[in-house]
Amino acid sequence: MTANEQGAGETAIQGPRKPKTARGKKTRAKILRAAEECFGTLGYHQAGITDITRYAGVALGSFYSYFSGKEDAMRELVREMGYNLRAHLAQNVAGATDRVDAEVRGLRAFLEYIRDHPWMYRILQEVQFVDEAVYREYYDTFSEHYARLLSEATQAGELRPGNNQVRNWALMGMGHFLGMRFALWEQDVPMDEIIKTMDDLLRHGLARSDQ
Amino acid sequence: MTANEQGAGETAIQGPRKPKTARGKKTRAKILRAAEECFGTLGYHQAGITDITRYAGVALGSFYSYFSGKEDAMRELVREMGYNLRAHLAQNVAGATDRVDAEVRGLRAFLEYIRDHPWMYRILQEVQFVDEAVYREYYDTFSEHYARLLSEATQAGELRPGNNQVRNWALMGMGHFLGMRFALWEQDVPMDEIIKTMDDLLRHGLARSDQ
Numbered sequence: 001m002t003a004n005e006q007g008a009g010e011t012a013i014q015g016p017r018k019p020k021t022a023r024g025k026k027t028r029a030k031i032l033r034a035a036e037e038c039f040g041t042l043g044y045h046q047a048g049i050t051d052i053t054r055y056a057g058v059a060l061g062s063f064y065s066y067f068s069g070k071e072d073a074m075r076e077l078v079r080e081m082g083y084n085l086r087a088h089l090a091q092n093v094a095g096a097t098d099r100v101d102a103e104v105r106g107l108r109a110f111l112e113y114i115r116d117h118p119w120m121y122r123i124l125q126e127v128q129f130v131d132e133a134v135y136r137e138y139y140d141t142f143s144e145h146y147a148r149l150l151s152e153a154t155q156a157g158e159l160r161p162g163n164n165q166v167r168n169w170a171l172m173g174m175g176h177f178l179g180m181r182f183a184l185w186e187q188d189v190p191m192d193e194i195i196k197t198m199d200d201l202l203r204h205g206l207a208r209s210d211q
Numbered sequence: 212m213t214a215n216e217q218g219a220g221e222t223a224i225q226g227p228r229k230p231k232t233a234r235g236k237k238t239r240a241k242i243l244r245a246a247e248e249c250f251g252t253l254g255y256h257q258a259g260i261t262d263i264t265r266y267a268g269v270a271l272g273s274f275y276s277y278f279s280g281k282e283d284a285m286r287e288l289v290r291e292m293g294y295n296l297r298a299h300l301a302q303n304v305a306g307a308t309d310r311v312d313a314e315v316r317g318l319r320a321f322l323e324y325i326r327d328h329p330w331m332y333r334i335l336q337e338v339q340f341v342d343e344a345v346y347r348e349y350y351d352t353f354s355e356h357y358a359r360l361l362s363e364a365t366q367a368g369e370l371r372p373g374n375n376q377v378r379n380w381a382l383m384g385m386g387h388f389l390g391m392r393f394a395l396w397e398q399d400v401p402m403d404e405i406i407k408t409m410d411d412l413l414r415h416g417l418a419r420s421d422q
Binding site: 043045098099100103125126128129136139143157158159160162163165166167169170172173174175176177178180181182185189193194196197198200201202203204205206207208 | 254256309310311314336337339340347350354368369370371373374376377378380381382383384385386387388389391392393396400404405407408409411412413414415416417418419
């Protein structure tokens, strides 16, 4: 609320704006990359706006051209992280033979993404203490899209009937914990072993005799 | 590290100790309940030790009899929360007909527990920024016990062969996200519907034709 009001107030004078030029887009992107690095390494509370601009190599005024403050930059960063991750998953899931194949291809792509973006978890976990609505928005956006994919596959007869809202949150949770343990904390289990296990679980369940 | 050193230093004079008397145990438990309430409502950084002692109705000196500081109280609280949750789950899983039945009984008990302990998630999420080792310890302790149960069930022929370390983190993630969405954020899906969906998923998988 405060940040919004502040943002609105600043817009009236010379406030944050969407960049219109290619150069502006590049500067805004550079600031977000720097914010990701600073929030990731120092933590949100420790990282100052001057850390971000110094890391990005831009003037303080540039920051305020695109963001109303640190909270605003955090919000935009989380939105962008979600957008980039979804694009990465969509790209890697294309060509899947069925929904379970899409799930495990998506899981592999997700784990690889987390290994390459080690700050993502920390930033996402910390945003819930900065602005919980942004945290929920992140997962709700994912979930909305995801539940639709599951419903289409169910209607096409690929998946067993079931509550796809519940299944989609269960699947997101699986991915989150597998990413935390096997991509972020330790990489002690080969990717193929993880994927094989999850393919079997999602295809056949856990129980031995399928009655 | 700092807190440990500090704790050790204080022990040398008149530092934190395990309560020996029934009265001491009661006071320590009262302080932990108050810490749970204060960290949950105010957040770790906002909550002061005097908030905790005021809420518990004990003198400041009592706090320092049992804890070396706020970090120490947070650590002990998370350990106790994990212990209590595990005891609650074990109690509710007793009498399960097979491992999948134990999983869904455990899930039901977990969701009910989260509804009754709304601060647990916030505290657990926040502890990773206070002392990440305590956060990992929480899940590693769960995981160790959990993987053993899955391995026993696999050896008994109840579960399909598979990597139980991977499956156990996947199952913990399912529970975590289902708890977050359907117990903490919104309670818009009946418990029986959640359990039925998860029983089917864990028993038969997602794919329609089980080939």
